[in-house]
Amino acid sequence: MPxxxxxxxxxxxxxxxxxxxxxxGENTYKExxxxxxxxxxxxxxENRKVSVVALxxxxxxxxxxxxxxxxxxxxVSGWSVDINSxxxxxxxxxxxxxxxxxxxxxxxTSIYDVGxxxxxKITAYDRTHNPLLTVNEPGLGxxxxxxxxxxxxxxxxxxxxxxxxxxxxxxxxxxxxxxxxQNGLILISGRSLESERLAVMAIRKIEEESHTSGLTDRVAxxxxxxxxxxxxx
Amino acid sequence: MSKNPxxxxxxxxxxxxxxxxxxxxxxxxxxxxLSNADGSAYIEQGKSKILAAVYGPKEVHPRHLALxxxxxxxxxxxxxxxxxxxxKSPAPSRREMELSKVIREAxxxxxxxxxxxxxxxxxxxxxxQADGGTRCAGITVASLALADAGVPMRxxxxxxxxxxxxxxxxxxxxxxxxxxxxxxxxxxxxxxxELITLLQMDGMLTTEExxxxxxxxxxxxxxxxxxxxxxxxxxxxxxxxxxQE
Amino acid sequence: xxPSSIITRxxxxxxxxxxxKGKRIDGRNLYDYREIQIETGVxxxxxxxxxxxxxxxxxxxxxxxxxxxxxxDVPNEGVLTVNAELVPLAxxxxxxxxxxxxxxxxxxxxxxxIRESKAIILEDLCLIPxxxxxxxxxxxxxxxxxxxxxxxxxxxxxxxxxxxxIFNYEVKDDEVVIKPGYKKLPLRNSPIAVTFAKxxxxxxxxxxxxxxxxxxxxxTVIMEKEGKICAMQKGGGGYLTPKQILEAVKVxxxxxxxxxxxxxxx
Numbered sequence: 111m112p113x114x115x116x117x118x119x120x121x122x123x124x125x126x127x128x129x130x131x132x133x134x135g136e137n138t139y140k141e142x143x144x145x146x147x148x149x150x151x152x153x154x155x156e157n158r159k160v161s162v163v164a165l166x167x168x169x170x171x172x173x174x175x176x177x178x179x180x181x182x183x184x185x186v187s188g189w190s191v192d193i194n195s196x197x198x199x200x201x202x203x204x205x206x207x208x209x210x211x212x213x214x215x216x217x218x219t220s221i222y223d224v225g226x227x228x229x230x231k232i233t234a235y236d237r238t239h240n241p242l243l244t245v246n247e248p249g250l251g252x253x254x255x256x257x258x259x260x261x262x263x264x265x266x267x268x269x270x271x272x273x274x275x276x277x278x279x280x281x282x283x284x285x286x287x288x289x290x291x292q293n294g295l296i297l298i299s300g301r302s303l304e305s306e307r308l309a310v311m312a313i314r315k316i317e318e319e320s321h322t323s324g325l326t327d328r329v330a331x332x333x334x335x336x337x338x339x340x341x342x343x
Numbered sequence: 344m345s346k347n348p349x350x351x352x353x354x355x356x357x358x359x360x361x362x363x364x365x366x367x368x369x370x371x372x373x374x375x376x377l378s379n380a381d382g383s384a385y386i387e388q389g390k391s392k393i394l395a396a397v398y399g400p401k402e403v404h405p406r407h408l409a410l411x412x413x414x415x416x417x418x419x420x421x422x423x424x425x426x427x428x429x430x431k432s433p434a435p436s437r438r439e440m441e442l443s444k445v446i447r448e449a450x451x452x453x454x455x456x457x458x459x460x461x462x463x464x465x466x467x468x469x470x471x472q473a474d475g476g477t478r479c480a481g482i483t484v485a486s487l488a489l490a491d492a493g494v495p496m497r498x499x500x501x502x503x504x505x506x507x508x509x510x511x512x513x514x515x516x517x518x519x520x521x522x523x524x525x526x527x528x529x530x531x532x533x534x535x536x537e538l539i540t541l542l543q544m545d546g547m548l549t550t551e552e553x554x555x556x557x558x559x560x561x562x563x564x565x566x567x568x569x570x571x572x573x574x575x576x577x578x579x580x581x582x583x584x585x586x587q588e
Numbered sequence: 589x590x591p592s593s594i595i596t597r598x599x600x601x602x603x604x605x606x607x608x609k610g611k612r613i614d615g616r617n618l619y620d621y622r623e624i625q626i627e628t629g630v631x632x633x634x635x636x637x638x639x640x641x642x643x644x645x646x647x648x649x650x651x652x653x654x655x656x657x658x659x660x661d662v663p664n665e666g667v668l669t670v671n672a673e674l675v676p677l678a679x680x681x682x683x684x685x686x687x688x689x690x691x692x693x694x695x696x697x698x699x700x701x702i703r704e705s706k707a708i709i710l711e712d713l714c715l716i717p718x719x720x721x722x723x724x725x726x727x728x729x730x731x732x733x734x735x736x737x738x739x740x741x742x743x744x745x746x747x748x749x750x751x752x753x754i755f756n757y758e759v760k761d762d763e764v765v766i767k768p769g770y771k772k773l774p775l776r777n778s779p780i781a782v783t784f785a786k787x788x789x790x791x792x793x794x795x796x797x798x799x800x801x802x803x804x805x806x807x808t809v810i811m812e813k814e815g816k817i818c819a820m821q822k823g824g825g826g827y828l829t830p831k832q833i834l835e836a837v838k839v840x841x842x843x844x845x846x847x848x849x850x851x852x853x854x
Contacts, residue, residue, distance in 0.1 A: 120583075122575045123490050124498030124535045137495065139455075146535070148455065148495035150575055165579060167493040168381070168400070196400035196462045237460055238411075262493070322583050437692045444689040451825035528820075538827035542807070544820035545700045550837050553817050557830060 113155055120321070121147040121162060128160045135161025151264075152321055165321060169195040169263040169293040171232050171241035176250075178258065178291035179243070181226045184218050191228065191243060194260065194293045199241040201230065206245060227253040229289060229297065256287070256299030257306050261317045263294035268320040269313060276316065276326050283333045284309040304340065308333055347523055351508040358520070360389070364513040365559060367503070367566055368476075372484070372574035374491050380467075382492025384484040384574070389517060390474035395484035397492040400462035408463070413456040415463045418447035420481055422470040442478050449482050449502070449531040449541035455495045464494060475518040476504050482531045482541065483567055490575060499571050500540060502531035503563030505556040507548060512555045514563045526552075530560035534568040537561065600802045604788040612792060612799070619839055621794045626743065626850055628751040636752025636773065640744040643796055644734035646678075649726060649744040651752045651773075655715065655764055656723040666713025666721045670699035672728035672741065679733035693823070695728060697808060698742045700819040701779035702726070705812035708749065709774035715757065715764050722754060724773070735796035738808050738821075739847075742781035747851050749773060778852045779818055780844035783808040784836045786828060791836055793843060807833065809840035813848065 113128040115121055125147045127138060134140040137149045138160055147153065151164040171177075171193070179199060183190035188202040206221055222228065229250050230243040245251045261269070269290060270277050281288055286300035286309045296313060300306040312329050319325055352358055362368070368389030377383035380396035403409040420442040424430050435443075446468065454464065466488065468481040479502035486500040506516045508524035521527050526546025532539045539561075548556060603613055610618055622643030631637035636651035658665060672695035674682045687695070702708065713722035726748070728741045753770035785795035785803035795803055805826030810819035817837065822828060828836075 120576050120579055122499065122572050123496040124533065125572075126535065139497065146497070148497070149493060150490055150579075164493065166382075166491065167495075196402065196459055198402055264493070319582055321579055437687075437696065440689050440692045441696050444693055445821075445823075448823065448825050452827045533827065538829060539822070539833065540825075540827045542820060542822035542828070542833065544817060545704050547704060547812070547816045547818050549816050550841065553837060554834060557833065561830060 113160070115153045117155055118152045118321075120150070121153045122150050123148055125153075127153055127162075128155070131158065133159045135159045137162035137164045137167070163267075164264045166262050167264040169193065171195055171197065171199070171235040172292070173232050173235055175232045175292035176229065176290075177232060177243075177293040178227060178229055178253070178289070178295035178297055179293070181222050181224055181228065184222070184224060189218065189222055191230070193230075193241070193243075193291075194263070194295060195241070197235075197240050199230075199232070199243050201228075201243040201245065205243070222252060227258060227297075229253060229291070253297060256297050257310065259296045259298060259310050259313050261294050261296065261313060263292065265317050265320050266290055266292055266294060268325075269296070269316055271326055276329070279326055279330050280309060280312055280333075283330055284312065308336060311336065348519065351520055351523060352511055352513075358508075358513065360517065364511050365562070367515045367563055368517070370567065370570050372487065372570055374487050374574050375578060380488070380492070382488040382490065382494070384487035384491060386480050386484045388476060388480045388483075388515070390472060391470070391477055391480050392472040393477060393480045393484055394469045394471060395481065395488040396467045397464065397485070397488040397494065398467075399464035399492070400459040400494070403461065403463040409461045412460050414454075414459040414461075416447055416451050416454060416456065416466070417463055418443050418450065418466040418468070418485070420446050420468045420470075420478065422473060422477070426470045426473045442481075445541055445543065446478060446482055446485065450485055450489065450500055452538070452540050453486060453496045453498055453500050453533055454489060455497070458495060464489070464492075473518065475516050475521050476529070478502070478541075479504050479529050479531065483571060487571055487575060498533035498535045499568060499575075500531050501534050501564040501568040501571055502529065502541060503560055503567050504529040505560035505563065507546065507552060507556065512552060512559055514559050526556070528553075528556045528560055530557065530564060532561065532564050534565050599798065603799060603802050607787050607790050607792065610790075614796065618790065619793045619843065621739075621843070621847070622796065624743070624847070624850060626747050628747050634748075635754065636748045636750075638744045638747035638751055640740050640747065642736060642740040642743070642794070644732060645736060645740045645796075646730075646732040647737065647740040647744045648729040648731055649741065649748040650729065651748045652725040652727070653752070653754055654723045654725065655720055658714070658718065658721040662710075663718040664714045664721075665710040666708070667723040668699070668703060668708055668710065668726070669723065670695045670702065670726045670728070670745070672698070672730070674730050674733070674737075678730045682730075682733070693821070694730075694737055694741060697738055697810075697819065697821045698726075698728065698745050698781070700821075701742055701781055701810035702745065702749070704818040705777040705779040705810075707746070707775055707777040707779055707812075709776050712774040713754075716759055716762060719762070720764055724749075724752075733797065735798075735800050736783050736794050739781045739783045739794060742779065742810065743847065743851065746778055746780070749775060750778075750851060777812045778848055779810050779812050780847045780851075781808055781810045781819075782836075782840035782843045782847070784839075786826065786832065791832060791839070793839065807836050809837055809844075811840055811844040813852075815841060 149164040151162040179191040179193040235241040289297040382397040482502040507526040531541035625641040634650040752773040756767040806823040
């Protein structure tokens, strides 16, 4: 039962990946016993499962995901949040307020206003409703300092790395607090603007070279070289 | 006004631009050329220059246009006023409206619209310079723009026109060949399963000539498909090679 | 094509089931047309007119002649222009307003059939070379939409053109003077459109409204009187295989001859 590409080879939509008794994994589809790619990415063959690690894909909400979003509308009973997804997410006032929400007495804009950035968690999502958010957990809520970097959501796993190897290296080398939103938004908060700049630089490099190997070491090397260069200026 | 050439195929069997009857014009494709659009691609096919961009999937506005079970595909084919010999008014013409419709219908079967209910995927095709085959080249880059935007697809859609000039069936007509020839047959397809998603014809062909032209167009589409795949992968292969050094 | 009202899933299944057995919901065979009625000369004010009933689909075409300027690249030829209106009373899905993409596609496909087959002898419509020619306005008016507007409109347009009279004239001092009497619009061909719908991977001829609601793709083949193809248009989303397209061309060859007999009396 044949497969047609090497492991981690670059494939494009419509490429025939395998034929026979295989299971269609992420970013593939099966038709007439054949498995094809639906997105451009790197093909993975894992036992009977064929999948493609997409190089570019937008974020589809998943219950339990941590996301970073922007308040785009203040409504009557809650807020609309742009989470870099085809669907606008909703944060209900009842999630934030302890007592019952009274639209006459309570002004939602005093809690979150248009333009505010928040870290939230997705609590519900299905085909007929927009994703629902909560900020009612430790570590969630309004973002008050740091920088936001946006990458294509497909790259977040790469930025985490195997068993967190990449993200731990980044935190260590730059000394920054880095919060990864599954929706492709990343919050970087460091002791200085310079350390934040290094983190942004590193993330951009990971994004561009995510399909290559030996990346963790190369990025660490780049950060060290850059720190040297700045020290010598 | 250009004057009409007397012959489109010379005694050696070559066309005005030196091509053989079954030869494609040189094609140059680049993917990911615009920073704002979710996906984009650009093509030069002979003297035709076409740019395509995709925005979406995103929520549909106005809301009543949304479909409950799938995404809505919207397509706008438009020619820049300076793209043709005699300046064209920027207002959408009837031809542009018809082409917008058939191009949308050519791309729809390739996209997994069912995955994104209540959203719209907007495709914009701008013809910057026109020298024949613009709807085909438009489909070719639009499908790359969709892939570049990360929209999941069954296959890319490749398009190419065949036709008849000076009594001979030829591939990939220029504007002069289309205007002075006997028939024009633009075709688009999903090449892996050979499924045709656009087919139009105007002119005069016997049923045998039609079959010959259809087969030639299908071959042309397959060549375009190779160029599409190469362009899509090129960006990433370049980086991979640079890193390996 | 035109977004018809939602077809129930039960009906969809029924249509598909029957088709895979080679039958249709109204009892027709896969390649049968519905009953066709053609009436010409129904609008006396128009220079030519025809009304076609294809099953319950009803299309009225009026032809008006005017004197106008030729196009600069063909200064000695008359001008043909085809327009279609999906009149709101014809269907709950038609909205008032300027022609939408469906109306434009309909007009342009019918236009290509007439134009590419060179049906009208445009060279005979020149009054003063380079200055004045006859302009032939073909206006398609859809009165009831029950499927397959293209074939009905093309048939009505052809019937209207065979029925069209142009007035006699005389050119005096660079002016066109109308004289009493008429002659027939000079025609040299009779294009006929045959439209197929692909349902459950089978092709059917002359889809009616509910079949259009479930079809996966549509193909129109327009043939002129010698059997050559002068226009084709794949419509609707969906796809067709090259084999299906060639099959459609073969069937269209026969069906167009049948339909032509209804319009052109030999």
